[in-house]
Amino acid sequence: MSEDIDFEIDAEDLPDRADGTAQLGEPSVVVHDLHVTYRVFGSKRRPLPVGKQSRLRRFLAKGRTYAGAVTEVHAVRGVSFVAHHGESIGIIGTNGSGKSTLLRAVAGLHPPTQGSVYISGVPSLLGVNAALVKQLSGERNIMLGGLALGLSKAEIEERFDEIVDFAGIGDAVQLPMSAYSSGMAARLRFAISTAAVPDVLMIDEALATGDAAFRKRSKARIEEIRHAAGTVFFVSHSLASVRAMCTRAIWLDRGVIRADGPVDEIADMYAQYVKELHSAGKDDRDAAQ
Amino acid sequence: MTTTSAPLPPPESPEAAAALAEASGLRQVGVRPTLREYVKETWRRREFAQTLARSTVFAENQNTYLGQLWAVLTPAMNAFVYVLIFGVILQLTRGQNNGIGFIIVGVFMYRFFSESATGGAKSVQKNLNLVRALHFPRSLLPIATVLANLGSLVPALFVMCGAVLVSALLPSVKFGGVDWEWLLLVPAVLFIYLFSTGVAFMLARVVERVPDLGNLLPFVLRVLMYMSGVIFPIDRYIHDPALAAIMSYQPVAVYLNLARQALLDEPNIPLDPAMWAWGAGWGVLFFVVGFVFFWRAEARYGRE
Numbered sequence: 001m002s003e004d005i006d007f008e009i010d011a012e013d014l015p016d017r018a019d020g021t022a023q024l025g026e027p028s029v030v031v032h033d034l035h036v037t038y039r040v041f042g043s044k045r046r047p048l049p050v051g052k053q054s055r056l057r058r059f060l061a062k063g064r065t066y067a068g069a070v071t072e073v074h075a076v077r078g079v080s081f082v083a084h085h086g087e088s089i090g091i092i093g094t095n096g097s098g099k100s101t102l103l104r105a106v107a108g109l110h111p112p113t114q115g116s117v118y119i120s121g122v123p124s125l126l127g128v129n130a131a132l133v134k135q136l137s138g139e140r141n142i143m144l145g146g147l148a149l150g151l152s153k154a155e156i157e158e159r160f161d162e163i164v165d166f167a168g169i170g171d172a173v174q175l176p177m178s179a180y181s182s183g184m185a186a187r188l189r190f191a192i193s194t195a196a197v198p199d200v201l202m203i204d205e206a207l208a209t210g211d212a213a214f215r216k217r218s219k220a221r222i223e224e225i226r227h228a229a230g231t232v233f234f235v236s237h238s239l240a241s242v243r244a245m246c247t248r249a250i251w252l253d254r255g256v257i258r259a260d261g262p263v264d265e266i267a268d269m270y271a272q273y274v275k276e277l278h279s280a281g282k283d284d285r286d287a288a289q
Numbered sequence: 290m291t292t293t294s295a296p297l298p299p300p301e302s303p304e305a306a307a308a309l310a311e312a313s314g315l316r317q318v319g320v321r322p323t324l325r326e327y328v329k330e331t332w333r334r335r336e337f338a339q340t341l342a343r344s345t346v347f348a349e350n351q352n353t354y355l356g357q358l359w360a361v362l363t364p365a366m367n368a369f370v371y372v373l374i375f376g377v378i379l380q381l382t383r384g385q386n387n388g389i390g391f392i393i394v395g396v397f398m399y400r401f402f403s404e405s406a407t408g409g410a411k412s413v414q415k416n417l418n419l420v421r422a423l424h425f426p427r428s429l430l431p432i433a434t435v436l437a438n439l440g441s442l443v444p445a446l447f448v449m450c451g452a453v454l455v456s457a458l459l460p461s462v463k464f465g466g467v468d469w470e471w472l473l474l475v476p477a478v479l480f481i482y483l484f485s486t487g488v489a490f491m492l493a494r495v496v497e498r499v500p501d502l503g504n505l506l507p508f509v510l511r512v513l514m515y516m517s518g519v520i521f522p523i524d525r526y527i528h529d530p531a532l533a534a535i536m537s538y539q540p541v542a543v544y545l546n547l548a549r550q551a552l553l554d555e556p557n558i559p560l561d562p563a564m565w566a567w568g569a570g571w572g573v574l575f576f577v578v579g580f581v582f583f584w585r586a587e588a589r590y591g592r593e
Contacts, residue, residue: 027297027313032306041500080299082309087296108318109421111588116303117318118310122424132419133341135348140340147337148423176348248296260299 025085028120028200028231029106035114036076036098036105075101077255078115085120085199088222088232090242090263092270093252099235102252103202106233120231121199122150126189138164138173138180138188145192159195166221167191168214187214194221201225202233219245239267321588322426324581331426338429341416342436349437364445368396368452371520381521386463389456390553395519397449398477398548401442402485402541403510408434409489410496410503413590420591427590428583431489439482446474453552464554473551476565480572481544487575490583497590517541524557540571 075098083089091099104110106117107125132141142163146156164173167187169180177185194201201222222232222245234245242249242263249266251259259266300306310317322330350359372392375381382388412430413420420427450471457464496503516536523542527533536542547568549558 024296027309027315030300030306030310030313030315032300032303080306082297082299084296104421105319108424109591111319111591116306118306118315119318120313120315123318125422132422133344133348133416134418135351136344140344143340144337144344144419145423147334147340148419148425153336176351 024087025229027082028085028087029081029083030118031082031106031115032080032117033115034076034079034102034105034112034117035074036101036110037072037074037113038101038110040071040073075255076105079252079255079257080115081250081257081260083200083231083233085229085231086226087248088226088234088246090246090249090267091233091235091252092237092239092242092249092267093258094274095237096254097252098255099252100204103204103233103235107200107202119200123200123202124149124193124196124198125202126186126193126204132177132189134178135176137176138167138169141177141188142173142192145189146195149193149196149198151196156195163188163191163195166217183211183214190218190221194225197225197228198230200231200233202235204235205237239271243267319588321584324584327426327428327584327587328580331428331432334425334429335432337425338433338436341429341433342440345433345437346440349441360441361444361448364397364400365448365452367400368393368449371396375520381526384525385522385557386555387453387456387553389459389462390453390464391522391549391555392520393449393452393456394548394552395517395545397442397445398481398545399514399517399519399541401438401445402481402488402544403514404441405435405438405485406488406492406510407506408438409485410492410506412489412493413497414500417591427587428490428580431493431583432486435482435486435489438485439478442478446478450474450552470551470560474548477544477547477551477568480547480568483572483576484540484544487572487577487579490576490579494583494586498586513541517545519545522557538567540568540575543567543571 077098079102091102093099101110103125105112106119107123108117108119109125132144136144139160142160143153143156146159147153151159164170167184167190169184169188172180172184173188177188180188190203203222222234226232232245234242236242236245246263248261249259249263249270250257251266251270259269297309300309321327346360347357350356353359355362372389376388376392380388382391385391409431412434413427416430419425420430454467456462492506496506517539518536523533523536527536537546543564546558546561546564549555550560550564
């Protein structure tokens with residue numbers, strides 16, 4: 001890639017590339033014609049700021065944005081793919097292309113409006129909101145997360161120190177998570193989610209807030225999962241990290257798959273597309289981040 | 290099936306997708322489990338609800354200087370206000386052997402129900418972070434909310450019993466003393482707990498779908514409070530027999546009656562096996578119907 005469009009990560013910071021030669025296992029995720037819509041309350045389009053409108057008209061237009069405003073967002077429109085055990089798949093696309101929604105739907109955390117999703121085991125999703133319950137201490141969040149992942153209380157207590165060590169948060173584990181920095185919270189969530197090796201692990205930007213040392217550790221953990229025949233989905237705006245972490249990439253554009261294939265091929269196509277957007281001068285900030 | 294070196298192409302039809310999934314032993318997500326599976330899974334994950342409940346009770350009061358003491362202070366002050374206004378100033382319970390005890394028991398028990406209903410209604414939305422990050426039967430959320438309220442009710446019950454004993458020291462109060470009947474408080478709490486969980490299930494689903502209804506809930510609960518004889522004896526103020534019967538046998542009034550049977554000695558609230566049957570019946574009915582009602586929308590929670 002020619003022009004660097006990654007601001008977050010220096011290339012030399014990144015660990016070695018994922019090795020793409022490993023044999024693929026059986027399918028772990030099958031998605032057919034997936035559509036996802038969701039409701040957003042209180043979010044009608046803002047009326048055009050025309051100065052000449054009468055006071056009454058402006059008032060009425062404003063009123064409509066405050067009462068009875070429900071918008072349906074059609075975020076994913078007919079996505080199909082098959083993922084295999086031992087694959088790590090990067091999902092790339094501009095802001096608002098439906099990447100996070102797709103992940104949540106595949107994880108079974110956001111019900112599909114149409115289409116079907118099949119998955120192996122209990123998927124584990126690392127989202128942007130790292131705290132499970134913000135008012136509760138890290139310790140209790142570990143307990144809740146572990147129980148939900150199907151671990152027993154004894155198993156969680158057994159792995160407790162390991163989780164805290166991996167997250168590198170030390171005594172802060174006793175504090176409510178509302179007091180955590182976003183990096184600390186993301187690290188703890190990652191540690192919780194990988195405490196039991198999941199069949200399918202989904203990471204949604206969650207590692208962007210980690211420092212270099214943590215990125216190395218998490219990368220090693222992801223490789224471990226992949227070698228234990230897990231599947232990893234990885235959403236990131238950083239093309240460099242997608243290239244480093246993934247063997248395959250899916251390019252999502254306005255809720256539809258634009259391309260799906262080996263990571264380098266797709267990443268090059270996407271980089272080219274972003275460059276064109278950039279030179280066309282529209283939405284540049286949006287796309288390049 | 291064996292290993293391949295390139296990923297398979299996307300399935301071309303729903304049938305092909307289903308067949309491929311079947312061959313690889315995958316399960317479909319975003320669909321409602323069968324009721325049987327759901328009950329099993331809810332039971333298997335009960336520890337999750339317990340942990341969430343315990344943490345919620347703890348987190349509720351941790352931002353104050355007096356901390357967990359508020360779990361006892363809040364209902365005590367509440368009862369004090371009601372006793373002062375309705376018992377002492379308006380004298381709504383005049384004629385009861387222990388008018389103060391009457392109001393105290395009513396307020397404490399009703400508070401448990403109304404807090405459970407309010408909390409249960411918001412339980413899915415309040416825990417959206419959990420719903421969006423983790424897999425577990427969503428029924429655990431209303432269950433955990435009511436469980437948390439039960440956790441706060443236990444210390445409150447000691448305050449309630451203590452207050453009834455203290456009120457018995459007043460010269461105007463006729464009091465039979467502590468007897469075996471006090472033990473009946475345990476089944477009474479169990480029944481109102483079942484009933485409240487059922488109501489929490491129903492409200493959780495409805496309010497998740499139409500959040501506006503959550504804003505109406507306080508008014509409904511206020512009406513219900515006056516319809517249940519929390520601060521006045523129904524038989525003394527409602528003279529229309531049909532209305533009095535409806536008001537006395539609706540679930541909330543039944544549970545207040547049961548708790549008063551246990552703790553007080555009032556000629557107009559005798560030990561009555563029929564009332565206990567009503568209490569058990571309402572509890573089981575609401576619990577079962579609420580659970581099934583909640584389960585039917587299981588695949589839809591968290592969409593938004």
